[in-house]
Amino acid sequence: MILIDQPYVSDFLIKTIKENQFPIVATSVAKSMITDDALNWISEKDAINQYNSNQNIRVYSNSENAINWIEQHLKNTELPKKIQLFKNKIAFRELLKDHFPEYFFKGIPINNLKDFPADELQFPLIIKPAVGFFSLAVHKIDTAKEWTEIINGIEAEVETFKDMYPKEVVNISDFIVEEYIDGEEYAVDCYFDKNGKVVVLNILHHIFSSSKDVSDRVYSTSQKIIETQLQKFENFLQIVGNKAQLKNFPMHVEVRINSQGKVIPIEINPLRFGGWCTTGDISWYAFEINSYNYFLNGKVPNWNEIFKNNSNKLFSLIVLDNNSGINANEIKSFNYDLLLKDFENPLEIRKVNYKKYGVFGFLFTQTSLENQQELNSILVSKLTNYIEK
Template sequence: MLLIDKPFASDFLIKTIKDNKFPIITTAASKSMISDTSLNWISEKEAVERYKNESDLLLYSNSENAISWIEKHLKFSRLPSQIQLFKNKILFRELLKDAFPNYFFKGVQLTELTKLDASKLKFPLILKPAVGFFSLAVHKVDNASEWKKVVENIAQEIEAFKGMYPKEVVDVSDFIIEQYIEGEEYAIDCYFNKNGDPVVLNVMHHIFSSDKDVSDRVYSTSKEIIEKHKSEIEGFLKIVGERAHLKNFPMHVEIRVDSNNAIIPIEINPLRFGGWCTTGDMSYFAYGFNSYEQFLYQKVPNWNTIFETRKDTFYSLIVLDNNSGINEKDIASFNYELLLKDFKKPLNLRKVDFRKYAVFGFLFIETSKENKSELNNILTSNLRKYITVKNTD
């Protein structure tokens, strides 16, 4: 069963729903986004009854905007509390703290940030909303003087993205302070099957331009990346699944892997794969299987067969966030055609209303080892070469 909500449902996801005749819940949001009447639409009442009476019913949502619907209609189930365990980063840290006893974190209200004595904090650290999305209001802070500057600017930053997402998705009333872990960051799409066993559907290396970079610009996956980390990731996921009692549960996971190959959890996004139908669709572009079908039919990818034809190829998701320093209201247009010329093998481009979401779009590409420089170029780009500014004369 599918619960579709704003801001975006891809053509690929909608086609998946249609081809498989998956039940899709008729909500105001889903009907405003999808006009195809031939889909297997079911009423909200029927959806609730099915979830109540069918113990093996699987639910997937494309967006955390749907959390409020789940909290309202499925409060008789364990699902709302499981979602909150992961959506609230403080609760998530509490869930796993005895498995990671040396990892420092602290929850603090937004109103208390200015009152904290920075000299008592251990730097470097990460400061971010306890309930967040993308890299909104996320900062790496290296010292006490930086702390003061960041805290002073947070109110202005919050004002800039206020209204983009509902409170269930981004809530800045509480923040989490946590230690910064040296290492490489990875994003994982996975699900827990009916027996509570984790199934990994993709592993993506989240690449940064510097140790101060906290953006979401580039995610890459390959045979090498998956084979190197899959076993340890499955072990980590088993700990999460046992503690949260997870079954029939999809998620998007972010971790760091330190120099000792130890996994440190960052966050878990419940009941979906990557936001904006990004990483969920990416498995098809990269590996030829459909992640939504894998979960809803409880399938496991045959990685040995998949990798036979993809040994030296990288597949990447490019998030075209507006890091230009130019306010969206001052931008006349974004040159997507020029963007595509900078990549040897673009696979799919999705344009976004940048005035509403501060993101120009999402690009999926295939890259060989020989032309990986195009990834570095877009990673460090401020995107200004693609932007036309409004004429103010």
């Protein structure tokens, strides 16, 4: 069954639900977002009864906002526990610490950050909310001096986004500090089947403009990326699945590969693929894999067959976060048409209420391998040339 919640559901996901007659839970939020009565709507009561009777039912949500519904209505099942095991980054680190015994991490309540002795920490490090989303309040800190500077600004920073998402999605009461992992970063959409075997649906390379960059600006997938990394990530993810005893469970995973070639987890986002229907949808553009259909019907990609007709171009997701330094309230408009002219083959632009969510939108693109400069340019852009004040 599918749980739909704010802030966004794509036309592609709605079409998938309709064509496959996947059961969709008729919450008030879902009904307000999707007005098509021809979908296979089931009442909340029926959904609760069905899941309580059979906890092997596959559940997918487009948004972590739906975690609240699950915690309220399925609290007597194992599902909320599985979700919190990954949603809380401290609990996640505890789960895997036997496999990464030398990895440094520490949970610190926000009220204790300013007084926490920096000499107890290992630099460089990453600090972020223990329960978070996007790159909200995520910082790389290289020295004890930087620690003081950044901690002093965190309270003001969280004021700018604390009301954007429910506490199940972003909770700033506790932060995690953990060692900085040097290496290439990747995002993986996958699920664990009825037998607990991992099935990878996509792998995206998350590129950065510098070692200080912690943004979510550019993610790219291609035949080469998947062929190079697939086996390595399957091996790692199977460890996670076995440790947490996962079955019929989808997730969006972020990892880095260090200089020794070891996969180090960053975080795991449970019960969904990329937020805002992003990485789940881009699999269709890139490989004609419908990730939602694959999970809900237990299908496995035949990569050899898929790559027979692949053009080996780069397919990218570009997150147009407001890194301009201009307050959203001072922005009159964003010129999406001008943005599209800067790309070889834009596939879809999703406009977002930037005053509410701090993001102008999401762009899906197809790029020739010899034209990667367009991705490098948007990676470092402050987007000011598209902004009208």
